[in-house]
Amino acid sequence: MAIKTKGFLNGCLPEELMQILVTLASTWEDVNDPNEIQVKALSGAMTNEVFQIIWPTHKTDLHRKVLVRIYGEGVDIFFNRDDEIRTFECMSQHGQGPRLLGRFSDGRVEEFLFAKTLSAEDLRDAEISALIAAKMREFHQLEMPGPKTVSLWTRLRRFLRKAKGLCSQSDIKEFGLDSLDEEIQMLERELKRDDQEIGFCHNDLQYGNIMIHEDTKSLTLIDYEYASYNPVAYDLANHFCEMAANYHTDTPHILEYSKYPDLEERQRFVQACLSSLGDEPIESEVEELLQDVEKYTLANHLFWGLWGIISAYVNKIDFDYKEYARQRFEQYWLRKPQLLGPSLDPLDHDDNGY
Structure with a gap:
């Protein structure tokens, strides 16, 4: 051999x-x-x-x-x-x-798929972005086995319990883990609505999980470890957040939130997503989904922040998981009052290390 x-x-x-x-x-x-x-x-x-x-x-x-x-x-x-x-x-x-x-x-x-994995830069290409939006819409319509109930809130609470069980007391204090039970409860109350669309979501749609056939321009989504039923707004929020990342640099854990898509990019993506199955969405439908997506970025920051802390304790891959987690939590506390208002921000964040 x-x-x-x-x-x-x-x-x-x-x-x-x-x-x-x-x-x-x-x-x-x-x-x-x-x-x-x-x-x-x-x-x-x-x-x-x-x-x-x-x-x-x-x-x-x-x-x-x-x-x-x-x-x-x-x-x-x-x-x-x-x-x-x-x-x-x-x-x-x-x-x-x-x-x-x-x-x-x-x-x-x-x-082995004979297709090219997308790069971080590809996500900003308008043509490729429209293809991703349509592919996500197709993905969300899949009929998959098992319960069609939202997994997000259960997973967040499970991640938090695990993180607290693994972390040192200094890490618990530094990352403000003792306050996150209340934050998850608040987010579920504020973001959950009976009329929200629930679909089968990828939940980890970073550029490395999207492949493109260079001749046909058809896309394939790969790596379904985190796939489950969730609000489709959460899946779009996750994809937008991933535009801040480039995992093929000397500092793959560093996130550049200046690269988060602007309003025009987000509108174009949501429009392409909703219209991909043939029905042209009305303006209010696009606007409502855009607002939901922005709010679900908060849940996304908590999810991957907790993932980063847990991974720092259990995963041996060469990646600065704690620094990655720190950036996700910083974004959560920064964006929360902007998206939900200061009245929902009762905690003194300085006590949490920020």
Whole structure:
């Protein structure tokens, strides 16, 4: 077995995974030797480690490829792995995303998509942004198994309990965790409405989870670990917040909120999203969703702030999770009075470290 890699599980593949890979390669007649593989690490992942597995073929200019995802340590705190696999398989049945080719104890093998992963700059391209908006609308309409109830508030409370259980007292004080029970309760009361559209949401639509076929310009959304039913406004809020991030720099944890989309960009995105299925939305419908999206950025900051704190304790990936969390909480306290008004801001934030 020839493994060409820079440190993959201490230089060797787990036997369980190797058996899956050899079996897959044996079904392809053009592969030289199913045991002779090359491994290439893919950058930008913050929850899992992702690798491209390559087999040389009889043709020098052709290679067979699959994707291997190694689950990050402790990430089962954030989601149920069986639910995620069920979502993955169901998405494949809907013609969305890659096929599941195999599972092993620490990860899975996926179909390799011959498409380009978007960059941070691509999210600002008006044409690509319109495609993303339409794809999100399509995603939100999917009929998925399981309860169609909002997961956001339950997850936030679970994340908060876990963060408090893991954190030192100094971190609890620094990040103001003791105040967040009240904040989550307040947000649920202020943001929840009976007439809000609930759909199947990706919940993590950063640029690295969007792939584009360069010839057809068709998009594929990948990585469904956090996917669940939620208000569609929350999913759009998450996507807008991700425009402040670039995970392929020397400081991938640093967020630039000056890059958050301006009102014109947000209007264009919401208009494209609502009109993508053929019905032209009325102006008040666009305006109402825009307002809801902005308010749901607050819940998004709490969600990923808590995720960052927990990840700092359980994940070994080289990423400054605590600094990332600190920036998300700073944005929460900065934007809360602007979006909800000072009357809903009873806490002295200086006591929380800001």
